[in-house]
Amino acid sequence: MTGELSPGLILIVGALLVPFLRGRLRAAYILALPIVAFWQLITLPNGSFGEIHVLDMTLVTLRVDELSFVFGLIFLIAAFLCFIYALHIDDTVQQVAALIYAGSAVGAVFAGDLITLFIFWEGTAVASLFLIWASRNERAYGAGLRYIVIQVTSGVLLLAGIVVHYSQTGEIAFGHLGTESLAGVLIFLAFGIKCAFPFLHNWLQDAYPEATVTGTVVLSAFTTKLAVYTLARGYAGTEILVPIGATMTAFPIFYAVIENDLRRVLSYSLNNQLGFMVVGIGIGSELALNGTVAHAFCHIIYKALLFMSMGAVLFRTGTIKGSELGGLYKSMPWTTGFCIVGAASISAFPLFSGFVSKSLIIAAAMDKGYFWTWLVLLFASAGVFHHSGIKIPFFAFFAHDSGKRCAEAPANMLIAMAISAVLCILIGVYPRPLYDILPYGPVTFNPYTVHHVVTQMQLLMFSALAFTVLMRTGIYPPELRMINLDFDWFYRRAGYTVAITTGRWAQHAWSGFVRAAKRGARGAAVAVERHHGPEGILARTWPTGSMAFWTTIMLALYLILSYL
Amino acid sequence: MASNDAGSEMQSPERAYWLDDPHNVDRIVWTVYAVCALLLGADFLIKPHGPFAIEYVFGFYGFYGFLCCFGLVIAAKGLRILVARPEDYYDR
Numbered sequence: 001m002t003g004e005l006s007p008g009l010i011l012i013v014g015a016l017l018v019p020f021l022r023g024r025l026r027a028a029y030i031l032a033l034p035i036v037a038f039w040q041l042i043t044l045p046n047g048s049f050g051e052i053h054v055l056d057m058t059l060v061t062l063r064v065d066e067l068s069f070v071f072g073l074i075f076l077i078a079a080f081l082c083f084i085y086a087l088h089i090d091d092t093v094q095q096v097a098a099l100i101y102a103g104s105a106v107g108a109v110f111a112g113d114l115i116t117l118f119i120f121w122e123g124t125a126v127a128s129l130f131l132i133w134a135s136r137n138e139r140a141y142g143a144g145l146r147y148i149v150i151q152v153t154s155g156v157l158l159l160a161g162i163v164v165h166y167s168q169t170g171e172i173a174f175g176h177l178g179t180e181s182l183a184g185v186l187i188f189l190a191f192g193i194k195c196a197f198p199f200l201h202n203w204l205q206d207a208y209p210e211a212t213v214t215g216t217v218v219l220s221a222f223t224t225k226l227a228v229y230t231l232a233r234g235y236a237g238t239e240i241l242v243p244i245g246a247t248m249t250a251f252p253i254f255y256a257v258i259e260n261d262l263r264r265v266l267s268y269s270l271n272n273q274l275g276f277m278v279v280g281i282g283i284g285s286e287l288a289l290n291g292t293v294a295h296a297f298c299h300i301i302y303k304a305l306l307f308m309s310m311g312a313v314l315f316r317t318g319t320i321k322g323s324e325l326g327g328l329y330k331s332m333p334w335t336t337g338f339c340i341v342g343a344a345s346i347s348a349f350p351l352f353s354g355f356v357s358k359s360l361i362i363a364a365a366m367d368k369g370y371f372w373t374w375l376v377l378l379f380a381s382a383g384v385f386h387h388s389g390i391k392i393p394f395f396a397f398f399a400h401d402s403g404k405r406c407a408e409a410p411a412n413m414l415i416a417m418a419i420s421a422v423l424c425i426l427i428g429v430y431p432r433p434l435y436d437i438l439p440y441g442p443v444t445f446n447p448y449t450v451h452h453v454v455t456q457m458q459l460l461m462f463s464a465l466a467f468t469v470l471m472r473t474g475i476y477p478p479e480l481r482m483i484n485l486d487f488d489w490f491y492r493r494a495g496y497t498v499a500i501t502t503g504r505w506a507q508h509a510w511s512g513f514v515r516a517a518k519r520g521a522r523g524a525a526v527a528v529e530r531h532h533g534p535e536g537i538l539a540r541t542w543p544t545g546s547m548a549f550w551t552t553i554m555l556a557l558y559l560i561l562s563y564l
Numbered sequence: 565m566a567s568n569d570a571g572s573e574m575q576s577p578e579r580a581y582w583l584d585d586p587h588n589v590d591r592i593v594w595t596v597y598a599v600c601a602l603l604l605g606a607d608f609l610i611k612p613h614g615p616f617a618i619e620y621v622f623g624f625y626g627f628y629g630f631l632c633c634f635g636l637v638i639a640a641k642g643l644r645i646l647v648a649r650p651e652d653y654y655d656r
Contacts, residue, residue: 257640258648330581366614374616378625382632398583451610458603458626465600466633468593477641483654485647492654 004049006062007037007072008107008120011079015099019092027087030095034080037106041072048112057172060112066439067293071109071229073437074297075102077423078221078304085308085416086214097130098218105222109229113172114162114187117230121158121194124223125151131215132207140210146488147207150200151223154193161186177234188235195227195278196271198247202488204271205255209263209320213311216263220270220307221300228277228296237284245282246373248275249380255486256387260479262320262396263310266303269346269388272380273299279377280361283368287445290438291360297434298353298427302345305420306392309339312409312417313396322391322479327401335409336397338417345424347389347460348381350453353424356431359447359456382463389460390467395479600626 014033021029046069050061064072079102086098104123111117125148132144165183166172177184193200208219235241249272256268273295280292312335313328314320329336341352348354358381365374408414427434435443470476485493531538582588604623612619 253636254640254643257637258644329583330578366616369615371616378628379632379636382629383636386633386636451613454603454606454610455625458607458623459629461596461600461603462626462629463633464596466630466637468596470634470637472593475641476637477644480644480648481651482644482648483651484644485649485653 004044004062005040006050006107006110007041007044007076008103008105008110010037010040011099011103011106012123015096015103018096018099023090026090026095030083030099031080031087033099034076034083034102037103038073038076038080041069041076054115057115057166058113059116060173061107061116062110063112063174064110066437067229067233068109070293070297070437070439071225072106074300075106075109075222075225078102078300079106079218081301081304081416081420082214082218082221084419085217085311085413087412088410089212089214091134091212093130094134094212094215097127097134098215101127101131101218102222105226108226111174114158114165114174115172117174118155118158118162121190121226122152122155124226125155128219128223131219132211134212134215135210143207143210146492147203150193150203154190157186157193158190161188161190174233176236179235179238179240184234188238191227191230191234192244194223195231196224196248196274197244197278198251199487201248201252201271202486205252205264205267205486206488208267208270209261213315217304217307217311220266220303224270224274225296225300228274228281228292231278231281232289232292236281236289238282241278241282242370242373243282245275245278245280246376246380248272248278250275250376250383253380253383253387255484256383257391258477258484260322260482262322262325262392263307263314265322265387265392266306266310269384270303272384273303273346275380276358276361276377279373280364283361283364283370285364285368286440287360287367287443288364289440290435290443291357291364293438293440294357294360294431294434295354298345298357298424301420301423301427302342302353305338305342305417305424306346306388308413308417308420309335309342310392310396312413315413316406316409317404321481322395323481325396325402325404326399327397328404328406329397330401331404331406332397332408334414335417336393338414338421339393339397341421341424343389343393345428347385348456349389349428349460350448350456351425351428353427353431355428355456356434356447357427359452360443360445363445378459382459385460385463386467390464 011033014029014036018026018030041064044062044064046064046066048060048063052059052061079098082098082102086094089095101124104120104127108117108120108124111120129144129148129151132140132147134140161183162172164186165177165181168181168183177187179185179188189200193203196204204224208216211219231241252268252271252275256265256272259265259268277292277295277299280288280295282288310320312332313325316332317325317328319325345352345354348358362374362377362381365377409417431447435445467476530536533539604626607623607626618624
């Protein structure tokens with residue numbers, strides 16, 4: 001059976017041994033786990049394994065095909081890079097949580113049925129929570145609570161969708177779902193929450209920047225890309241994903257421009273990059289889907305690299321606010337260089353990884369005649385260069401010298417960043433090996449045509465020109481010690497106020513009711529007392545005369561009524 | 565690669581960096597201008613082949629990129645008026 005063990009389970013089961021190891025042995029052990037899982041993955045043939053029969057359902061715990069292979073591969077590479085980056089820490093909670101989190105994401109990718117997917121889906125939610133709480137401060141605690149509520153909501157929707165799906169079709173295999181049925185819609189929403197669709201997105205920008213230096217790097221790799229994988233598996237060619245994705249590429253960049261917390265800027269740009277992938281899934285052509293997978297692959301590396309560089313800045317200076325940073329290239333030249341490689345990659349500069357993957361999606365949009373979507377994607381490409389490509393390195397490492405002088409990042413962080421940077425450049429320069437493992441047919445696309453390189457350089461350099469002009473004329477908004485209200489305002493402030501006000505009203509209404517009831521009861525008691533008490537009118541002995549009088553009245557009334 | 569936390573603040577006087585000289589910053593800015601001009605010139609060399617007519621407009625990608633970024637920053641500045649709050653907004 002070990003021959004058919006999910007690579008995800010190697011990380012999860014392996015995590016249980018971590019608390020019993022110490023020092024270098026523990027570090028080596030943690031680094032070895034993704035390597036063992038990687039070995040397991042590349043030796044597995046395509047097919048379905050690890051079948052478990054429960055009731056009359058068949059769970060497929062390990063389904064290897066072209067699509068799950070690529071995502072499993074990049075998840076394990078990301079896990080390895082993250083663990084190198086986190087080698088300096090000795091925090092059992094974070095180490096175990098990161099292993100279980102990465103393992104759950106890998107396990108979910110290889111889930112052949114919806115029940116297995118659900119179990120690992122919840123695994124990623126719960127394990128990742130501890131990476132946020134590991135910051136061990138009040139802000140992180142609050143953000144973590146909001147995060148887990150939203151993640152569990154996604155899980156509940158997924159479970160509801162699975163139940164409906166099973167009762168309607170009798171199937172639990174995880175294949176194409178579509179949004180035509182109720183089950184399809186429920187599961188679509190569950191995936192949409194994790195993929196940070198517009199209005200369902202804010203958990204990402206709220207929680208990721210509150211995690212630890214290393215935790216944010218780990219978080220950036222898995223949850224959202226798992227959602228991209230599940231959408232590609234279940235909803236390829238679902239038309240509504242095109243406008244959803246286009247919106248995701250565009251609106252976060254406005255926030256990214258004015259956000260002061262540089263890790264939050266990266267969270268907004270993460271949301272923007274997911275948009276490109278979602279558009280690719282919505283278009284649904286082979287070129288587009290290959291583009292989505294390739295972009296997820298490249299994105300995981302360069303986004304981790306960018307978060308690593310900002311994590312190193314936070315680790316050394318104790319702050320990650322643009323308003324407090326600047327001039328750090330003097331203290332952290334290596335980190336600066338690696339950050340610039342990540343920035344060039346996310347901006348899709350020729351010779352860097354983003355260029356060879358994003359181009360597939362944009363070319364697919366052109367192919368299928370999505371004019372407005374294409375314009376939005378170009379806008380988003382210019383915008384991402386603006387806020388991730390220029391703003392992040394500029395305000396952290398250049399701009400006005402903040403006077404901060406610190407040591408360069410620790411060696412293990414530098415090594416992780418160096419490997420990531422080399423991968424970004426290698427994929428950018430020589431994309432063929434990546435293209436060859438893409439799942440949807442052979443890739444004949446060549447990103448390095450003169451036309452494509454020149455037009456992309458025009459787009460990017462004129463964006464740089466706009467930044468230069470805006471900086472020189474003083475129009476560019478300065479980094480301010482401010483936060484920006486986003487959709488989370490609706491549950492953090494409006495929802496909170498509504499809940500508190502409703503609670504207060506309910507309390508008022510209840511105490512009013514209690515008061516009225518007491519008054520009524522007291523009044524009733526007094527009335528009873530008045531009528532039936534010792535002095536009460538009804539307690540008196542009644543004279544015979546008055547009885548005869550009332551009998552006469554009654555008879556008279558009867559007489560009158562009988563004549564009417 | 566420094567792995568030593570201590571000591572860097574003790575260095576004095578600090579080394580002068582190339583970017584500390586404003587003339588060098590000007591040089592970078594002029595390089596950006598020059599590269600943009602060259603790229604615009606390169607538009608004569610390439611033949612658009614896409615399905616959208618707008619691609620055939622001279623220098624479309626450059627002008628569109630510039631306008632997008634300019635518009636983005638102006639719009640974001642406006643957005644700040646609407647959504648910016650003090651840092652302790654949610655703690656109050």
